[in-house]
Amino acid sequence: MKIVVIGGAHAGLSAVNAFRQVNETDEVVILEKNLRERPFISAGIKLALNGRVTSAEQVNFEHFEGQPNTTYRSGVLVERVDAAAKKVYARTIDNGSIIEESYDKLIYALGSSARVPSFVGADLDRVVFVKDEQDAVDINKFAKGFRKRALVYGGGPVSPELAAALAHSGVHVTFVTRSKRLMTRYFDQAIQEDLEKTLTDNKVVLRKGQEVVSVDNQGKKIEVNFNNGTSEVFDFMAIAAGLQPNTMLLAGQVDMRENGAIVVDDTMKSSNPDIYAIGDSAVVDGKFDQYFPLMSAALKMGRVAGYAVAGLDVKIQPILRTIGFSIFDRFFYKTGLTVEAAKERIGDHIERPDIHTPATIHALGEQTDIVASLIYDYESGIVYGAQISTNAPAAAEVITTLSHAVSSGLTVTELAFLDTYFESEINLPYSVANRLGEMGVIAEAKRAAGKAIDRNTVDGDDNLNGFQ
Amino acid sequence: MDGNNEKLVLLEHLRQLNDTLTRLSARRRRLRAERRVRLGQLKNTVTFILSFVLTALAAVLAFFGLPFLPIDKIIAYVVGTAVAFFTTLYLLIYYSILNRDRFSRQKWVKKRLQPVNTKISRMDTEIRSLLSASFLDAIPLDARLIDKQLLAEAHEMVVAEPEISWVEIERRLDTQLMLQRTRRQSLFASEWFRLFGASFPEKRA
Numbered sequence: 019m020k021i022v023v024i025g026g027a028h029a030g031l032s033a034v035n036a037f038r039q040v041n042e043t044d045e046v047v048i049l050e051k052n053l054r055e056r057p058f059i060s061a062g063i064k065l066a067l068n069g070r071v072t073s074a075e076q077v078n079f080e081h082f083e084g085q086p087n088t089t090y091r092s093g094v095l096v097e098r099v100d101a102a103a104k105k106v107y108a109r110t111i112d113n114g115s116i117i118e119e120s121y122d123k124l125i126y127a128l129g130s131s132a133r134v135p136s137f138v139g140a141d142l143d144r145v146v147f148v149k150d151e152q153d154a155v156d157i158n159k160f161a162k163g164f165r166k167r168a169l170v171y172g173g174g175p176v177s178p179e180l181a182a183a184l185a186h187s188g189v190h191v192t193f194v195t196r197s198k199r200l201m202t203r204y205f206d207q208a209i210q211e212d213l214e215k216t217l218t219d220n221k222v223v224l225r226k227g228q229e230v231v232s233v234d235n236q237g238k239k240i241e242v243n244f245n246n247g248t249s250e251v252f253d254f255m256a257i258a259a260g261l262q263p264n265t266m267l268l269a270g271q272v273d274m275r276e277n278g279a280i281v282v283d284d285t286m287k288s289s290n291p292d293i294y295a296i297g298d299s300a301v302v303d304g305k306f307d308q309y310f311p312l313m314s315a316a317l318k319m320g321r322v323a324g325y326a327v328a329g330l331d332v333k334i335q336p337i338l339r340t341i342g343f344s345i346f347d348r349f350f351y352k353t354g355l356t357v358e359a360a361k362e363r364i365g366d367h368i369e370r371p372d373i374h375t376p377a378t379i380h381a382l383g384e385q386t387d388i389v390a391s392l393i394y395d396y397e398s399g400i401v402y403g404a405q406i407s408t409n410a411p412a413a414a415e416v417i418t419t420l421s422h423a424v425s426s427g428l429t430v431t432e433l434a435f436l437d438t439y440f441e442s443e444i445n446l447p448y449s450v451a452n453r454l455g456e457m458g459v460i461a462e463a464k465r466a467a468g469k470a471i472d473r474n475t476v477d478g479d480d481n482l483n484g485f486q
Numbered sequence: 487m488d489g490n491n492e493k494l495v496l497l498e499h500l501r502q503l504n505d506t507l508t509r510l511s512a513r514r515r516r517l518r519a520e521r522r523v524r525l526g527q528l529k530n531t532v533t534f535i536l537s538f539v540l541t542a543l544a545a546v547l548a549f550f551g552l553p554f555l556p557i558d559k560i561i562a563y564v565v566g567t568a569v570a571f572f573t574t575l576y577l578l579i580y581y582s583i584l585n586r587d588r589f590s591r592q593k594w595v596k597k598r599l600q601p602v603n604t605k606i607s608r609m610d611t612e613i614r615s616l617l618s619a620s621f622l623d624a625i626p627l628d629a630r631l632i633d634k635q636l637l638a639e640a641h642e643m644v645v646a647e648p649e650i651s652w653v654e655i656e657r658r659l660d661t662q663l664m665l666q667r668t669r670r671q672s673l674f675a676s677e678w679f680r681l682f683g684a685s686f687p688e689k690r691a
């Protein structure tokens with residue numbers, strides 16, 4: 019059997035490395051456009067701006083391990099896939115020569131690229147995107163200098179992260195987003211407000227509910243015109259308007275969603291049984307199947323495809339779009355659905371209790387807190403999503419517990435009494451995950467008794483002075 | 487995949503192709519600007535060094551050595567220094583008036599510009615490859631109509647009238663195009679035409 023993997027980044031290499039764990043003999047060929055064997059991690063862009071590393075490409079994870087019977091061809095641009103003839107055609111990027119590879123199984127891992135918004139001027143030189151190595155170089159170059167002014171455009175997690183990183187490196191940042199609040203597809207009100215406060219407290223100017231109409235060159239700067247009639251001059255603009263799957267090469271050859279993402283089953287197989295699609299190019303058919311490109315998912319999808327092609331009986335678990343990011347020392351996490359998304363998919367009977375609580379025992383010295391929301395169906399009690407913002411790094415475990423609760427379809431009652439640990443310096447004896455479940459239990463008891471439900475709880479002694 | 491979804495997916499791919507070309511073309515322009523800056527820096531450096539050497543030679547010629555040297559060596563000394571002086575002067579004038587294009591073709595300059603030149607040529611290959619993407623052959627839309635705004639309108643047409651044919655879509659978009667003659671053409675489309683004489687995108691015969 020010959021396996022051709024197109025796209026040698028995180029998803030592609032995790033498929034190869036998994037396959038090679040259990041199969042050392044079959045031939046594997048990887049075709050990758052870039053010249054490096056350690057794929058670039060987009061998160062490196064902010065880490066470089068934050069000063070955590072000296073350059074973005076220092077950050078990497080999955081890489082080619084040089085296994086036998088495995089060829090890694092870098093600097094090769096894949097141009098065509100002929101699914102009927104089971105052939106891939108590629109071009110060597112330096113001398114233009116054509117390469118032809120036939121396959122028994124194809125693993126498609128060409129990832130995604132940045133979406134370009136449709137306003138006039140998105141193609142100007144001082145308008146940059148946020149995805150790959152060259153973008154990192156461009157952003158760093160524009161951010162250097164005295165009192166630079168940047169406009170960050172976006173609606174997902176990348177844009178606030180970038181805004182914070184730019185502000186950290188001394189740039190005056192304005193953030194523009196089309197919706198009335200920040201990250202409406204990811205968070206509900208309690209966390210949105212906390213996110214907005216974190217940004218404005220750190221001098222990021224917010225332009226909410228505004229659209230960019232056009233961008234014009236103005237000498238060595240750009241003038242940005244907004245739909246409320248105002249305009250402002252910036253040194254550069256960084257756009258993080260989402261990612262789109264690079265799937266043109268399979269156009270018309272396999273089933274795709276309207277946005278072009280290749281639809282795969284839980285073993286990463288597309289509608290053509292010899293073609294597997296993974297990472298940002300694919301979307302898993304199922305209950306939580308919105309297209310949402312994430313590295314954490316790409317690595318799992320890659321491994322599932324690798325083991326499945328090698329003959330193991332493995333399946334991906336529901337991808338709940340669990341994310342985490344940090345800005346100005348505050349961490350934001352979410353898993354599963356927001357209230358709006360849950361109402362669309364499950365029905366109107368969705369409840370959302372919010373809580374503000376210390377994250378640790380404050381008598382130990384650290385004044386940590388957590389703002390958390392739980393999204394559940396009040397008819398069945400099933401938990402569909404959760405969101406957290408905190409300044410306690412260790413609180414990250416709470417979101418993993420909650421993601422597990424969502425993927426196993428736990429009810430609020432089950433969540434309230436789920437086994438969790440306590441370590442006096444790390445968390446609270448009754449975990450925030452349990453506490454969220456308990457709030458659901460109390461709310462439902464009140465609903466059943468016809469009493470008013472308290473949706474906003476503050477825990478701790480004396481206004482968050484903490485548990486002593 | 488049903489026919490309607492297939493149309494929408496194809497339109498989406500065209501929109502994405504447009505996005506990718508827009509990004510790559512802006513990046514190509516940025517790289518070319520970087521190349522221009524580097525060329526300028528190299529030229530400045532070389533003229534600065536030559537002027538410095540010239541001044542040093544002039545000083546040597548004027549003041550040093552003469553009183554200490556025996557008379558028979560002075561002639562050789564003066565001739566040698568003068569030759570060096572005029573050679574440097576010639577080089578200085580040569581580099582000062584040399585145009586950018588010819589300057590960039592000098593071997594040592596080429597060597598220093600190689601990293602950015604390689605990046606630009608890789609970018610060209612990638613853009614060319616996208617312009618001749620094989621799936622474009624299967625699309626019954628004319629290349630002129632592969633424009634972001636027009637594609638969005640085509641998308642709306644398919645959503646509103648799922649049975650609409652490609653011929654009808656093309657006819658309506660043509661009318662739109664006539665009405666929008668004055669709209670600014672995307673930079674990459676005009677650039678590509680100017681640089682490579684190719685219409686956007688190249689369709690195979």
Ligand SMILES: Cc1cc2nc3c(=O)[nH]c(=O)nc-3n(C[C@H](O)[C@H](O)[C@H](O)COP(=O)(O)OP(=O)(O)OC[C@H]3O[C@@H](n4cnc5c(N)ncnc54)[C@H](O)[C@@H]3O)c2cc1C
Binds near residue numbers: 176
């Ligand atoms: C700024 C930013 C920050 C992010 N932060 C996080 C985070 O904190 N957590 C998280 O989970 N996710 C994060 N993500 C998402 C994450 O980066 C992606 O999900 C991940 O990169 C997907 O990996 P992939 O291998 O599927 O695709 P990609 O990383 O897009 O890789 C695709 C590969 O295919 C190659 N390729 C493309 N076209 C061709 C061709 N024609 N021929 C040959 N090779 C080709 C490319 O060179 C590339 O190496 C972030 C994304 C961005 C943009």
